[in-house]
Amino acid sequence: MIRKCRFAAMLAFSAMMSTAALVQAQAADLLSTLNSTHVLTIGTSNDAPLAYIDPQTKAAVGALPDLLRAALPLMGVKADVRAVAMPFSSLIPALQAGRIDMIGDGIYATAKRRQVIDFTSNTFYNPEALDVAKGNPDNLHQLSDLCGHSAGTYEGTTYVDQLKQASAACPAGKPIDIHLYPTIQNVFADLTAGRLNAGVVDSSLSAYALKQNPALSFELVADYKPADKAGSACAFGVTKGNDAFLAGFSKAYATMLADGTAAKIFTKWGLTPTSFFLSL
Structure with a gap:
């Protein structure tokens, strides 16, 4: 009987620890994860000039990877931005399954999508x-x-x-x-x-x-x-529970809009006039 009680107690303790580990993993913010891994993997439907994989270098290139490379240092993060190409319809499932860290594509931040994932502050308009x-x-x-x-x-x-x-x-x-x-x-x-x-x-x-x-x-x-141009606001998509990352990005991107960094990146990729894409 004593052995059975001890065995049951060990099982209960093991289950409790597994649950605690799961909760801790779910609570981990993308910001802290990036500070640990130093790699940000984005999903993209591989469309220039927004975000695509260079066929020669295999690097993530385009306006959106460049925006991230400019924003991350302002957030105190040093991370390599990498990309995984997939059909547009696979982006949200891939994010939810943990195959990517972020949706780095021209995706509308709609109310329907906000039911299942979170979005950063608006990055640009893409009607x-x-x-x-x-x-x-x-x-x-x-x-x-x-x-x-x-x-x-x-x-x-x-x-x-x-x-x-x-x-x-x-x-x-x-x-x-x-x-x-x-x-x-x-x-x-x-x-x-x-x-x-x-x-x-x-x-x-x-x-x-x-x-x-x-x-x-x-x-x-x-x-x-x-x-509806207002409804065409695009943003980076992340999983639920990444409030620290979202707050940090919002502050960094506001700075980039104010000092002209975002406009320079959009000009580089031929998205002009920049006011059409960056403001209503």
Whole structure:
């Protein structure tokens, strides 16, 4: 009997210690973790100029990695910023599973997403663009003009819901033929090949793609009005319970906005005029 009691007590103690360790691990803030590991691993859908992996050096490059490299020292953190590429729709699951430390992509900080993860202070605004064939042969200017036409975007983005809502408002028998793709590059490819009438994707990525490759046979609709620029605020995503990191980043980024550091980084990556992306 005594042996059984001792064994039961040992099991109870072991369970208590395991629970305590779990609670301590869950309470660990990203800030303290970075001070220990000196590595910040971000997830990205691998889109220039925001965040992507350089094919030669394998380094994390783009405006967002540069923002982090400027902000971390202001937070008292010395860490190497690395990136893991994945489809946009995999970013939140990867963060929750602990495969990455942060979502370092142009992700909207929506109320729905805030239910499952936390976000830093807003880093920039990235409203959608309406991309069409050169010359806009179908005369498309707003989402309502897409009724009876095909339009594409990439999986996991809020643009999917925007297209679905616009299609639901179309006249009977003339819905939008919505195509979903794994990446934004797939949207550009089908639009250029004439397999889509329009693409609804990030304005920053559309402008950068055309700047890098003028041969792409599409253009941004100049008079298109984004549905909600305020709602296009992007931020870095982290798991719940990282209050110290969030507070530190907020203070650091406010300094970067005030002293022009953020604007210099956006200019470097062709995201101009910077006021369009950094303020409402």
